Every structure is written in C-alpha cells, then in structure tokens.
Amino acid sequence: MTALLAWLADTAIADWIQQSRWGYAVVNALHVLGIALLVGAIAALDLRLLGWQRRLAVVALARLLQPVAIAGLGLAISAGALLFLADPLDYAAMPLFRFKLVLVALAIVNALAFNLGPGPANASPRRQRLAGALSLALWIAVLACGRFLAFV
Numbered sequence: 001m002t003a004l005l006a007w008l009a010d011t012a013i014a015d016w017i018q019q020s021r022w023g024y025a026v027v028n029a030l031h032v033l034g035i036a037l038l039v040g041a042i043a044a045l046d047l048r049l050l051g052w053q054r055r056l057a058v059v060a061l062a063r064l065l066q067p068v069a070i071a072g073l074g075l076a077i078s079a080g081a082l083l084f085l086a087d088p089l090d091y092a093a094m095p096l097f098r099f100k101l102v103l104v105a106l107a108i109v110n111a112l113a114f115n116l117g118p119g120p121a122n123a124s125p126r127r128q129r130l131a132g133a134l135s136l137a138l139w140i141a142v143l144a145c146g147r148f149l150a151f152v
C-alpha cells in the first residue's frame with residue numbers, strides 16, 4: 001500500500017497538482033462546486049423525503065434533483081482524487097480523511113439501496129423518512145470532515 005501511495009505521489013499529474021501555482025486552487029474550487037451541487041440538490045430532496053412540502057411530488061423532485069446531485073458527486077470525487085494526489089501518503093494516514101471516505105461510501109450505499117430498492121415512487125413514508133434522514137446526516141458529516149481536514 002505504501003509503495004502504491006509513493007508511486008502515486010511521483011506521477012506526472014501529482015507533480016502538476018503539487019507544483020502548479022493555480023492548479024491546486026482551481027481543482028479545489030471544482031471540488032467545492034461539486035459539493036455545492038451535490039449537497040444543495042440532495043438536501044432539498046432529503047427534506048421532502050422527511051415530509052416537508054408534502055404537496056410536491058417526490059418522483060418529480062427526484063427526477064429534477066438526482067441528476068444534479070449525481071453530476072456534483074462525480075465532480076467532487078474526481079476533483080477530490082486530484083487533491084488527494086497533492087499528498088497521498090499523508091492523507092491516507094489521516095484517520096479523519098479515511099473516516100470521510102467511509103462516510104462517502106455509506107451515503108452512496110444509502111442512495112443506491114433506496115433507488116434500487118423501493119425507489120422514490122413506491123417507498124412507504126417510513127422508508128422515505130429513513131432514506132432522507134440518513135442521507136442528510138451522512139452528507140453533512142462528509143462536508144464537515146472535508147472542511148476540518150485543513151485544521152488537523
């Protein structure tokens with residue numbers, strides 16, 4: 001594992017992110033843009049799943065907000081992977097960084113279990129509340145872990 005991380009730290013793209021004056025700043029801005037799209041869209045859908053604004057149809061909201069959230073997730077993960085290359089050995093050794101990745105995985109599993117299971121159209125109100133509450137709590141925790149990384 002250490003050998004793989006050391007190899008990653010030595011790749012041309014890692015060199016670029018470590019040395020480029022504006023590269024890190026631009027990739028960081030793209031990470032934040034991805035997070036804004038992801039958490040903004042998913043928090044609105046989660047609040048509806050929790051029972052807020054019941055007159056709005058869950059299926060129509062999901063059709064609008066889930067593609068935005070998925071695009072944001074793709075951008076956050078791609079830009080996050082590039083940020084990771086700035087210092088793979090140190091990040092991989094940080095418990096908070098590992099915890100953040102576990103939370104990202106759990107949040108994705110929660111979304112997949114809801115959508116590939118009952119789905120927004122057929123889920124009972126109880127199942128909707130469970131999915132919405134877990135999603136909101138997990139994504140907020142991921143966001144907090146990401147922000148706190150700079151301070152540990």
Ligand code: HEM
Nearest residue numbers: 028035073076077080081083084104142143146147149150
């Ligand atoms: C998908 C959901 C994700 C969220 C909500 C998230 C959230 C955040 C936040 C809020 C920051 C701080 C940004 C700033 O204040 O400038 C951050 C930084 C960072 N994220 Fe993420 N992140 C996500 C995914 C990832 C992934 C998948 C990776 C790695 C594979 C990653 C790697 C990083 C790194 C390396 C930093 C810089 C930490 C530092 O300040 O040293 N992130 N993230």
